[in-house]
Ligand code: SIN
């Protein structure tokens with residue numbers, strides 16, 4: 697008798713891991729390393745003064761954030777393309793139902809230490825926050841990111857994660873303001889946003905800024921430390937995981953956008969949670 701015919705031993709639902717990711721916001725993949733070739737490894741020893749931004753990034757068209765000879769830029773592009781393909785396969789293995797809905801955003805190579813002081817408090821990812829991009833409204837789509845710790849010396853990447861999204865949102869929502877009339881049209885016309893900033897995007901940015909700006913919250917939050925080992929990968933809905941990156945050099949990251957309807961349990965989406973809490977349509 698095959699095991700599948702034993703009563704109660706049916707195969708788990710193909711959505712099992714998607715449901716887990718959507719409920720917990722973060723899934724660790726300790727046994728799925730992204731391995732660099734010897735040629736790719738040389739990119740880790742780029743002089744970080746050649747990095748203009750926090751990281752070198754690639755959006756499918758051009759490499760940004762790095763000043764280096766063209767050959768190096770081309771090698772970074774190849775690495776980020778390869779990582780992007782690997783990251784997509786990783787997400788689809790975990791959550792097959794997302795396959796046709798995943799939209800790739802930027803990929804980044806993070807050489808600097810996450811512990812280094814940022815340019816401003818708003819950019820300080822050492823403080824707990826949910827992700828929201830001022831210039832890139834999602835209109836409610838999820839932000840799903842794949843990270844790989846590629847530290848060549850075996851050093852972990854240290855994060856903290858805190859309370860569930862709904863608890864976080866309830867704490868900061870009363871302090872947030874609504875969009876002003878015409879605000880999203882003006883931002884768009886000035887080229888400050890790619891697409892229209894919806895009410896949802898304004899609230900998410902508000903949560904991001906309010907949490908980072910609240911030092912009492914940062915000190916008192918009930919957070920758990922996570923040490924992602926060298927060679928470890930992790931998949932995170934960074935719009936619902938309340939997270940901070942404390943320390944660690946050398947990571948790869950690929951951002952995807954996912955429409956809420958593609959989720960196995962759309963009610964867990966920040967869009968749906970915020971609509972419930974505010975009693976309004978937000979996108
Ligand atoms: C972040 O999204 O806050 C930064 C994550 C990281 O670089 O590890």
Ligand code: FE
Pocket residue numbers: 821825826827934939
């Ligand atoms: Fe973040």
